[in-house]
Amino acid sequence: MWLQINPRSSIPMYQQVIDGVKSAIAKGWIQPGEKLPAIRELAMELTINHNTVVKAYAELEREHVIEVVRGRGTFVTQQPFVPNAEVRIGGLRESVLRLAIEAYHLQIQDDELIGMMKQALDELHGKNRLGGDES
Amino acid sequence: MWLQINPRSSIPMYQQVIDGVKSAIAKGWIQPGEKLPAIRELAMELTINHNTVVKAYAELEREHVIEVVRGRGTFVTQQPFVPNAEVRIGGLRESVLRLAIEAYHLQIQDDELIGMMKQALDELHGKNRLGGDES
DNA sequence: TATTTGTACCGCATTAAGTGGTACACTATG
DNA sequence: CATAGTGTACCACTTAATGCGGTACAAATA
Numbered sequence: 001m002w003l004q005i006n007p008r009s010s011i012p013m014y015q016q017v018i019d020g021v022k023s024a025i026a027k028g029w030i031q032p033g034e035k036l037p038a039i040r041e042l043a044m045e046l047t048i049n050h051n052t053v054v055k056a057y058a059e060l061e062r063e064h065v066i067e068v069v070r071g072r073g074t075f076v077t078q079q080p081f082v083p084n085a086e087v088r089i090g091g092l093r094e095s096v097l098r099l100a101i102e103a104y105h106l107q108i109q110d111d112e113l114i115g116m117m118k119q120a121l122d123e124l125h126g127k128n129r130l131g132g133d134e135s
Numbered sequence: 136m137w138l139q140i141n142p143r144s145s146i147p148m149y150q151q152v153i154d155g156v157k158s159a160i161a162k163g164w165i166q167p168g169e170k171l172p173a174i175r176e177l178a179m180e181l182t183i184n185h186n187t188v189v190k191a192y193a194e195l196e197r198e199h200v201i202e203v204v205r206g207r208g209t210f211v212t213q214q215p216f217v218p219n220a221e222v223r224i225g226g227l228r229e230s231v232l233r234l235a236i237e238a239y240h241l242q243i244q245d246d247e248l249i250g251m252m253k254q255a256l257d258e259l260h261g262k263n264r265l266g267g268d269e270s
Numbered sequence: 271t272a273t274t275t276g277t278a279c280c281g282c283a284t285t286a287a288g289t290g291g292t293a294c295a296c297t298a299t300g
Numbered sequence: 301c302a303t304a305g306t307g308t309a310c311c312a313c314t315t316a317a318t319g320c321g322g323t324a325c326a327a328a329t330a
Contacts, residue, residue: 022237022239022240023232038306040305049289063240065240070295071297082242083242089243092234092248093255095237096255097158099230099231099234099252100256101154101157101259102157104157104160104161105160105161106222106227107223108224113227114249114252117235117248117249120235124235148318175276187318187319189276189277190319193277204275204276205328207328208276
């Protein structure tokens, strides 16, 4: 199963489902157009309530990550929604700054953080670049 | 005032205080050894309950960001706590991957994300580097 | 001694998260 | 047409987190 959740995490379970689906898509574990588990089916699999899955799927649809069709099922979005530049950049600024601050208090040097970032990106793409172009 | 909170945010107010203090330190707005506002004083300033500030300060002390002295006040840590490598790197891995996934779904290209990261780091340090070494 | 500061409780209200259940609407299949 | 599979929409309920308001105590300082 490409989705695991921890009932005792401080992160709400519906949020873990959201993150898990997004992660699986970014990693290519599920392809655009592919069908996701049915709501009751996934709830059974994770031994959580179906309403919790409903909440997660609804949010994923709101973010154009999946498409929900009544009576047929839920599918990974085919034609990716294209957010405008303002949303694209502005939506990330806060998260990027937040990470920079977190790194500061963990005493992570700039180039080290950039290196980790590149490594994470490469992992997402299935590459294995070892060298880099850090200054 | 170097701290602003939004009572109607989905982020808990005590968490906003934590983030705000960390941010102010990372940006150099408050220096190591400097005294933070007294609990009741800050609560009055932000028009929130003193217990909320207590909760935030307690967490900041737990993370070795500030030091609390009964009867004297709270101060930004002088001798920064040095976490071991495992905590330093491992603690960031998850956040970095999370950001990479978020960027993926916003259709942000790798070099664009790296660029934003470098820019954020430079802002924290008060620099103004424009050029970069993106591939 | 008086003031400033942090600490530790208590009770209370509001909200988010999650459970369990039921019923209905739409689609595909036979 | 009937049936199975699916999403949708409620409802009532419990638990935990958040935040407020208040009071009292402890330690440092002037």
